[in-house]
Each structure stands twice: as C-alpha cells, then as structure tokens.
Amino acid sequence: MPLPAPNLYPPFHIVRLSHVELHVTDLARSRAFWVDTLGLQVTHEDDELITLRAMEERNHHCVILRKADQPSAGHLAFKVYAEEDLDKAHAWLSARGHAVEWVERPWQNRTLRTRDPQGVPLEFYATMERLAPIHQKYALYKGVKPLRIDHFNCFSTDVDASVAFYNDIGFRISEYTEDEESKRLWAAWMHRKGGVHDMAFTNGRGPRLHHVAFWVPTPLNIIDLLDLMSTTGYLANIERGPGRHGISNAFFLYIRDPDGHRVEIYCSDYLTIDPDHEPIRWDLKDPQRQTLWGAPAPKSWFEEGTAFADTEIGEPTLAAKPIVAP
Amino acid sequence: MPLPAPNLYPPFHIVRLSHVELHVTDLARSRAFWVDTLGLQVTHEDDELITLRAMEERNHHCVILRKADQPSAGHLAFKVYAEEDLDKAHAWLSARGHAVEWVERPWQNRTLRTRDPQGVPLEFYATMERLAPIHQKYALYKGVKPLRIDHFNCFSTDVDASVAFYNDIGFRISEYTEDEESKRLWAAWMHRKGGVHDMAFTNGRGPRLHHVAFWVPTPLNIIDLLDLMSTTGYLANIERGPGRHGISNAFFLYIRDPDGHRVEIYCSDYLTIDPDHEPIRWDLKDPQRQTLWGAPAPKSWFEEGTAFADTEIGEPTLAAKPIVAP
Amino acid sequence: MPLPAPNLYPPFHIVRLSHVELHVTDLARSRAFWVDTLGLQVTHEDDELITLRAMEERNHHCVILRKADQPSAGHLAFKVYAEEDLDKAHAWLSARGHAVEWVERPWQNRTLRTRDPQGVPLEFYATMERLAPIHQKYALYKGVKPLRIDHFNCFSTDVDASVAFYNDIGFRISEYTEDEESKRLWAAWMHRKGGVHDMAFTNGRGPRLHHVAFWVPTPLNIIDLLDLMSTTGYLANIERGPGRHGISNAFFLYIRDPDGHRVEIYCSDYLTIDPDHEPIRWDLKDPQRQTLWGAPAPKSWFEEGTAFADTEIGEPTLAAKPIVAP
C-alpha cells in the first residue's frame, strides 16, 4: 500500500500535541514519581488532580494526573491554531461520521472532543491559560530536567487506517516501518510541530497508549535520572534503555510510573518542517530500526500499554510477527 | 511603540530560513575553516563556489561560499511552503513597491529576489534539490557536529521598521529589547519555524549581516570546537563565548571565518510554535539580556559585521547607547 | 574468610598498570578497530606489531598488538617506581618460588618476567621510552577519545588466592564481592594508582583476561562511540552497556575487538588513595553490584575471555553460582 500523499492544506490547523490526562490510583505516589523524580512542575493540585508543566512550557499543563480507581488514559489533547479551527474541525469530523461534542475543561477555552477511527479519545482546543516563563529559573530544575512534552505513541489495530485519518487532518509522516510481504504499515511516526512526531502508531492490541514522551536537554540528563531512580527505589520502573532508536535517531529511556503508565525520556531528533521532507522507510526485519544500539527491548515494552478510559480494545488486523531481536 | 500584533494569516507562507551566500576571498582557506574545522559537509565544489550542508539537513545546502574579491554576503534565502507562495509573494511585494525579480539559481526551482526595507537582499524559493539523509552516518560527524542552520542576525538602521516588515510577512516576535526612554525597539528576535528565531535585528549601522548560526547537539560540542580551534591556529578567530544569552537562553559561541564573517554556534533555545506564544521583553539596561553569564562581549562583536553585496550602509535612526557591560 | 590486612609497606613499589600485549590475527583489521574506531594513537608499527598510546599518556605504549596465529594475551605489564624495585621484586618473588627471568623488551629498560599464582604472565619494568605530550593536540582526538589505560580484569580460579598475592605486593582492595554462604571472595577490585582498580579478579575458568579498560572524559564520548560502531559495521562488537556498575560506580561499555579481546570503556570512578580507605563489600546476591542500572549482561560477558599465551586454564575452586540477573 503506498503511503498517502501529505495533505498540505488540511481541513483545520493543529499546532501540536498539548497534553495527556492519566488516571492514577494514588496521587501522592504519582507526585513522588512525576514531580520529585522526573522534575515536572506542579501548576495546580487538589484532592482530585495534579497538573504539571515542563520547564520551557507556558501552557498551564502538559499532564493531568487524575485520581481514579483504575489506571487508564482519559484523553490525548491537541492545540489548534485558532478558535475557528475548532469549528472547522467540528464540521469536518461530523461530516465524516465521527461523534463530536463540546466539553468544558478547566484552564481551557471551549474544547471539542471526538475519537479517532480506532477509538482514541481526542480533545482539541485553541486557548489554554498561560503561565509566566520559568525556563530561566534554574533553581527549579531537577530530576531529568524535562523541557517539554514531545509526543504520544499508541498501539493501533490498523496502522494504515490510523495513518490515513491523521494524514487527512494534516499530520505528516516522518518515518515508517513497512511489512515487506504484505506492504502494510507496521508503524508510523507523524508530526505537526516539525520534529519527528507528535503522534506515532505501532501495530498491536488497541487502541492503547504506549507512552507519552518528554524532551530533555542532553543524554547526560537521562543518565542522571537513571542514577537517581536506581538508588531511590525506582529501579524496577526502568523498563528499557538507554539506547538510540534507528527511527527518529533519538537517544531514549523508557520508564513506568507507579500505575504502569509508560514515559519516554528523549533527546536528539531532527527538524522535519519542510513540506517536501521525505519520510524514511524502515523494513520490519531491520533490527536497527528499533535499536540502533542498546539492549533489546523487553517483552513488556512490546506488549503492555495503557487502556483509554471507556474504550474497547481490539486485536490487530495485521498478524503479529515474531519480535526481531537486535 | 507597542509591538505589532502577530499576523497569523500572512500573505504568503514562509517555512524557515534556508541558506546564506557568503563571498569569500580564498576558497581553500574557507574550506579549511568551514569543512575541516566546523564540520559542515561539502555537497558541491568547483572553482567558483563550495556548497555545504549540516548533518541533519536534506536540502542541497545551507551555505554557499562564493569566490569574490571582497568579503560580503550575497543574499539570505528563505524556503516557502509551495510554488504558489512565490506568486503570492511576488504580488504582495510588488504591490508595496518592493523591487522583485525572478532569478535562476542552481539546485533550486524558480527563485524570487527582493530586498527588505533596509536593503537586505532576500531570495525566496519553494523547492531545492534534496539529498539522502546522513544524520546517522556517524563516521562523517566532525568538528562541532553542526546539525542545521538555525538563524540569521542583522544590524538594522531601524529595528521598528524591520520588525514591521517581517511581522507583515508572518514572522513572530519571540523576544525583544526595548529602549526604556524612547520606547523604540533596540533589537528583536523573530521566527517562522517554531524556535526563538529565523531572523533577528539589532540597532546599528546597516543593513549588515551580524552572524549566521548553526545548531549543535550539546554544549560539549562547543567546548570541543574551542579546544580544536585554540590548538590549530584559529585562536584569534574565537570572538566571544562560551556563555549563555539571557535572550533565547542559548548556550553560545561566536567565531569569525577567515574573511571575518561571524558564525554563532548555538544550542538550547525553546519551542515557540504556539500562535499565542508571548514575546519576552528585555530592558536595554539589563546586562543579563545579552549575557546571562559569561565574559562581556568585545567591542568587535558590537561593531563589526558583513556588508551585503551591492548594498549601501546607513546610520541607525536610534542613537547608540553606551554599551552596558555585564 | 576475612580480607587480608592491607600491606602498607610492600616488598617493592609498583606504580600502576602499564600495558598489555594482545596477540591478534590480522594487524590491518585490528588497526581499523583500535586506531580508526577507538581512537588510540599509533606510536610504532611494522609487520609484526603495532604499539598504541592514549591521549594523555607519555609512556611509549599502553597496548601492543602483536601478529599471531591465535588470539591470546602475551602478558600484563606494570611499571615499578625505580630500577631497584626490580631487584627487590626479583628477590621477593624468587624467595617465594615464583619463576622469574630478566627479559629484553624494546622501548624498555630491563624487564622482569614472572607469573602470579594462577599463572598470569606479569612483566615489571621501571623505565620505558617517553614521548612528547599530545593531550592538547586536539586535532588528534577521535573515536572515544581514550585518555589512558585504566585497569585489567581477569578470571581467577581462586580469587582468595589471587587477592592474597596482590595484597602481598601492595595492591589495596577498593571493593569486593563475597559469597554469603562460603564467606569466600567471588570478585575483588585492587589498585595501586589511587583509583578503583589497576587489577580485578572474578571467579571463573582461569587464568584468562576478561578485559582491559580505558578511561574517557565523559559518558557522551561513550555514546559517540556507540553511534559510530553501530553505523560502521561494528554493531556485533558491542557486547554490554552502556550502564553503570554498582561496584566502582563506573559508567561503562564493553566491546569486543576483531579477535574477541574485550575492551571496557569507562569513566566516573573515584579516588582511593587514602591508606585507610575502607573496601566496600557487596553481596553476591545483590544484582545492583554488577549493574546499578542497565540491561543484564549477556552470557558471553560472564563466560568468555582471552587465554594467556602458553598458559593452562583450570576450573574455579568456588562452584559457579546461577547468574543473578538484575
């Protein structure tokens, strides 16, 4: 199946990924992980939720930790360019049969909620409360010194279908993995903001959130986090890495929060802003696509993910391949 | 004078800065600096010119070194989104009395040449020959490991006027320095691609190119370059740094090529892609705007720059202030 | 078994480990690895051997690569304080029944050859030809930027016996692993030069050389080497890491040369020069002793090593334990 042609004039203008709502079972325990260990900054907290931002962000939050009985992901949020893009989105999505609703979200102006073809709950908004810059308040930096939210990665039961939808709404493919035999997509990395991705999909039981990623200054910050986690009771929360991905060229680390939500710490991708930027193709049989170097990913990394709240999980349409160990 | 409101729907779509043509007097000597020392990759060379790209770039070049009798800058080039944006640019610029002409440039599709209000020669194109990725050919990395061209910085005789023009064509202000008394702009940083700047202006004799900047992975690459230059005969080419700018928060180094063209090596700015991203204001009297920490800039850094070819240089309309040493 | 008391006034004064002779089967292939990839500097080469030094060393060499039919290690060499220490060593070793002989080695003054109790061939000398400093010739730095040889690590069939011998000749224990049940030593790290080790022993089939280690400036140099090796045909030569050892606190990487000789790249240990420096005890059952964080070591790392030339290999006296995976 050939890649869809990039949609250079999409029906509405998405700027970038914005934030994720994660349901967690113990706010204090989550705070110890996300704030005291990772180093995200608390911008609000009460008995129900904690909101967090990274060091260079001025949006009110990039993560909402919401108290719940079961871990899950509430929704993935994206910022659109202007209020009118919400109306355009409402019209375009309705016309194609996507359920849409206007929802109220604190700190945000009006918010449009829908689901992608696999059922991922998406929310779009144009305006969120803005906070004063803190990127030069160096006394606040701690943990891994997270600078900004970077991307979401989801399991999809049909990566071709997911890519078709996001391509329609203006996401561009930066890299992708193709199954040589079936010529179907095994995985794809798609962006709006000019890096390797705002959103990525991998074939698997879905929809599920594989991880949310944060950008950090240098690989040494990731090494600092490893030193910290391995000596403060979080050794078992280190799942994979450090290593370098072939895809995206990122230096990476994957860790799990106390509820099992996976977080990627990430640096070193590249600028993809050119409209004629050519996607890089990887063969599913090339082990360096996953791991340019580094230990093989553990089984949990391939299989486990966070369910979305009130969302049914299905089996992938593309039969699972034996994992190719690097 | 209040900042102009950002122009969220500009008359034509500029993607990013693209490349600079620098006139140099000795190609071999320039090659030793730009290729063997900085680590840019040669993509073409003949008796008249050398073209260079940085490690993550797929455009044919980000720098053209052209043999000439006198050092100067030929033009600053910007990539637009689509061919039709060139026509829109032609119409919009003509209507406002800017001289425009279609010029032939090797490796590029049709190219529109004009000048900004201060006389800076600008060239716009949509399509340049693309090359295969080399960002994972790690055996090629050397010198400072330059990843991509990041921005231009020019002296302007009237920063308010420069900002008005670039604001009209969609550049957004990320940071600016205001003269407290006159309420006029002393300097401004403006971007298209979502970082702190594609283009910046400082009050001074102009138009002149102050520097072209390259993005590198970490501050350690800058330290490596300092070690290399200070032991291979380039000590006198190190002009300022390392240090951190208050404005942009960049870790920086300024060096001069054999013809005196100034190059900034740069890392650590931040994402500015949100359309409601608020510009940061700095007071001209705050020494930390220039130098959050680091030695004061030398006089040459404030005064010297590269003339543009065939372009008259004038005096600034805003009287020079005594340099505020940090 | 209690640790032996440190011998603060040893019978002769060893300054530090000096160099290793490795037998390799293809000098050109070895040169591509040790020189072009690792970045060691050639100080001599002919048809029979290549000698190498690291960037801050002034001794003529720290590695001798000698052409041979089979890979093996010729000997481990140590520098003593003064010529008279060789005579003291000769007397002390002879008195205890160690075979000793004076041998001729190019670039060295007289050299005393012996074997340790497990049969490891050792050579002692006081004076080797010295070369001009190159540590500030930054144009020569490449690969992993190796600064100096750091230590040897050997499999021993009887770590208690190995430790007793090296303790007698003034090596001090910095860290050790004890088998909780038998109270016998599983592994020990011993130093002369004031870091964590010049020489280490692990229980196993022996004597065999487990690895020779080189010190590099920062973890980023190790990441650079990984990027380089994984894209220049050396992916399969990366055996373990990067990670941090609990023991020694080193940030490490293990790689294999074309003949299978194992090399550790290493930074971050600590000063141990105080005569009252207390050894750190680790329990064999603590997985963080091996790997504070990082992927588990592969089977090859536990089992494979380089035989010493003309040296019989025996089984360990302490029964092998199941490997404790972290």
Place this chain on the structure above:
Amino acid sequence: MPLPAPNLYPPFHIVRLSHVELHVTDLARSRAFWVDTLGLQVTHEDDELITLRAMEERNHHCVILRKADQPSAGHLAFKVYAEEDLDKAHAWLSARGHAVEWVERPWQNRTLRTRDPQGVPLEFYATMERLAPIHQKYALYKGVKPLRIDHFNCFSTDVDASVAFYNDIGFRISEYTEDEESKRLWAAWMHRKGGVHDMAFTNGRGPRLHHVAFWVPTPLNIIDLLDLMSTTGYLANIERGPGRHGISNAFFLYIRDPDGHRVEIYCSDYLTIDPDHEPIRWDLKDPQRQTLWGAPAPKSWFEEGTAFADTEIGEPTLAAKPIVAP
C-alpha cells in the same frame, strides 16, 4: 635556575591535600553558598563552624567554615600516610628550624602544625574520622555535584623558595612557568596524589590563598552551576570562566564565596603518577598557558586573595610583569 631534581624518597610521606579552614563572617550566608549552591554536604554544624565534604569523600571534611570577625584562611591541611610520618615530619622540620607544635583538632588524631618558608600555616595528620560512602546516594547530588577537593593555589613571594621546600618534602612539579629573562619560576604546580596538583604557587604578594579547587564530573556540571548562580543572586560571585587552562588542561570556573574566598571548579586534568613524569615548561610570555581559550582573567583574579590568619604578607621578590592578556 634549573628545577630541583624530584625527591623520590622524601623524609615523610604525604598522601594528598586534605582540607582547608576558612574564616567566614556569616555562617548562614556561607551555608547558602557552599551547601545550597555548590552542593557540598554538611557533616557537622554548630554555632562556631560548619564542616563539609564532597560526594566521593569519606574523610569527615574537606572544608571547615569557621565563624570569625574577618575573612581569612586558618590553615591548609595535608593527610600523611601513617602516624609515624608525623614523627618523621616533626623531626625533619625541627631540624631545619621550622616552628612545629602538636595541636588538638576535633575528628582527627594528633596533628602537627607548622609553617612553610613563606609563612603558610600547614597542618599534618594521619587519621581523621571516616564516614559512610555517599557517592551512590544520587538523591543528595545537587549544585555543581562536587566530587572531591582537588588542590590549593597560593600566592608566594618567592616561588623558587616555595618549590624548593615542597620539593624537599616530596611534592613533584607537573607544570611550571618560567620568566625567560631571569630564569626564575613565576609559577609552579606540584602534586602528591598523582594529578596535576595538590598545591600550586604563583608569584605575588604573599603568602595568600589564591583558591581552593573542587573536582566535578563534567563541564556540563560547571555550566549548570553558572545557570544556577546567574539566576539566584550570585552573578557577581562569578569571577572568571568558563575556559580551559593551557596549564593542567583543566576546564575551569572561578567563583567567590560571600567573604571573597575564591573557589575553582575544575575537571579534566591528567594522571601524573609516574616518577619519571616530565614537568611541562611554559613561557611567561605565552598567553595560552593561562587561557588555552576563554576570556582574559579580570584584574581581581590576578591581585586578590585570602590572607592567612595571623600571617604577615610581603612583597614578591620577582618584580611584577605586565599581565599578558590572551
């Protein structure tokens, strides 16, 4: 004047520099600097003094901050190898007319106090209370992540005389600056522990302490400290750097504590442990000896220093040269 021949068998065995007592006028203010900003660990505090250690040290302290009316340095302390070295030192110093006395120091066994020929108060001890390791308690690391005290640097009125004394007691010269005309020493770096120095001297009004230095893991830690100090009210305490010294090849930063005591933060010197290690000679007229690259040192750096308590300051015997700016 030729350098003195190294004294390979000194009259008593000094292991390394140990600690400095600094008199400070406001303990709380000093604590904010040394503990909260630099990141040294408090090992004792009361109304009179605070003791500090760096992250890899097990000695009770490397700095004593003692409340006083005037800033000064109380003494420089060195650790000797064994108790009997104190007796040897007592005998040797007495025989040469140095005033010696046994003094009581908390946390130490018996302590010998004397003065060097210029009047620097020195204290020698063999045994200080030892603390449990904290180098793997990564949650404690902060500020510049200081690993260990590295060296003292003093102004001397007669560097030739200072060098003669320290050479007699076993310090070895690693690098030195010679005045080409008079053939006298302008400065010298001398070590016991196998790095570039435990003690250095520069010609000037003396004796005065120029600085005490701490070793940190990488240049990025120094950049972190600069970011922190420049945004927490310590901008004026940054005196010089970052840069690289030609001498010692160190990446350095000089800062001043609230009482003006100068601290160097330092990484990247090299191993000097070989007894035949050749000193590197620098010409006083070579500006790269001071600054391989980086801004010129300010006047304060050349002129200011900490007086020793109860110690007269004299003029240098070698006439001051005009400062050679790099």
